[in-house]
Amino acid sequence: MEKDLRYVELFEIYQGLLTDRQRELFRSHYYYDLSLSEIAEPDGNTRQNVYMAIKKVKTKLDEYENLLKIHSKNQKLKQVAENLNGTSENVAKEILDIIRE
């Protein structure tokens, strides 16, 4: 399973919309770097089930981004802030603070 930074960024934005179980699965794999088997075994689950469950979380994250576009808007705002550096650094910082809060 490809560990895409984009999904970590989407997770950071949309994790509140996931269930506890979905958050736990995602963190185990993407943050604590556990293999699918390592995640599956303690629960007596199968590697394939864990794979499908994590795939479902990623699909959810893509759906939320398609609906709300927070990630894409944040990227554009970061670009605006970057272009302001050198001329209006305070404003650039203000924009980045709003995105990150």
Add this chain to the structure above:
Amino acid sequence: MEKDLRYVELFEIYQGLLTDRQRELFRSHYYYDLSLSEIAEPDGNTRQNVYMAIKKVKTKLDEYENLLKIHSKNQKLKQVAENLNGTSENVAKEILDIIRE
């Protein structure tokens, strides 16, 4: 039922996370200005049921905003854009375009 502009703004942001039925109810009351009875009657529903259903939609919208804060961040970014008017109008427009897209 108080027809708060804030809920219309939240609806415009988060409607994609609602069900078709929830969207329909909200639009009937807040956009087409139908009374609770007018919404209830064609479906053989009660005024009270419609009231509760719309209240639930508003609770959902509040929950999404608490989790994702898009509305609050947009307000802050609009303020940044407003402060840029007069000095960097292009950048102000750029920020507003990103929020609105």
